[in-house]
Amino acid sequence: xxxxxxxxxxxxxxxxxxxxxxxxxxxxxxxxxxxxxxxxxxxxxxxxxxxxxxxxxxxxxxxxxxxxxxxxxxxxxxxxxxxxxxxxxxxxxxxxxxxxxxxxxxxxxxxxxx
Amino acid sequence: xxxxxxxxxxxxxxxxxxxxxxxxxxxxxxxxxxxxxxxxxxxxxxxxxxxxxxxxxxxxxxxxxxxxxxxxxxxxxxxxxxxxxxxxxxxxxxxxxxxxxxxxxxxxxxxxx
Numbered sequence: 001x002x003x004x005x006x007x008x009x010x011x012x013x014x015x016x017x018x019x020x021x022x023x024x025x026x027x028x029x030x031x032x033x034x035x036x037x038x039x040x041x042x043x044x045x046x047x048x049x050x051x052x053x054x055x056x057x058x059x060x061x062x063x064x065x066x067x068x069x070x071x072x073x074x075x076x077x078x079x080x081x082x083x084x085x086x087x088x089x090x091x092x093x094x095x096x097x098x099x100x101x102x103x104x105x106x107x108x109x110x111x112x113x114x
Numbered sequence: 115x116x117x118x119x120x121x122x123x124x125x126x127x128x129x130x131x132x133x134x135x136x137x138x139x140x141x142x143x144x145x146x147x148x149x150x151x152x153x154x155x156x157x158x159x160x161x162x163x164x165x166x167x168x169x170x171x172x173x174x175x176x177x178x179x180x181x182x183x184x185x186x187x188x189x190x191x192x193x194x195x196x197x198x199x200x201x202x203x204x205x206x207x208x209x210x211x212x213x214x215x216x217x218x219x220x221x222x223x224x225x226x227x
Binding site for chain 1: 148150155156157158159160163204213214215216217218219220
């Protein structure tokens, strides 16, 4: 059974640009959550999508957005990149049935903003 | 708002020694509790979880954790650590099945040979 796949693994962008990250969850999983991980702030929740609807949202500015497609694949977008957006972005999928099995994480996308 | 505190940023133990990583949470109802491990450059792997029932939970890689409601704690333990256990460990909590999961800041475990 394939795991959670995040693409790309590494990304370098310039301040002011926008970026789109992709996440393919485990087959059959309907919930996808996104986290930002930085050395100073740790893991911070961005948002969760379940069956194409945003179910939960963290405290991030509107520059951070996401969506989920009918096949459960999810994308997150960051517009007008700032230096502080440099981080490891992690995607996690779950069956959506009460998180009985917890989250399964992808390996992440390392975003560097220069 | 819910929160998770991992008081120890770094812990160093000798190989073969026992380990306990602390986790305290702030939550009203019975929380959903998790421990994850992250190796450098990797995503997070679920070690164990607690939803209800027996307060001593067994996980993978020989880890266990005990839920203590009176102390709002969910400490992770291992009787004898191996060099391969060196990693960062995260405690996490969710309010209910549909709530977001909040992570602690993590504890980095170092193993002395």
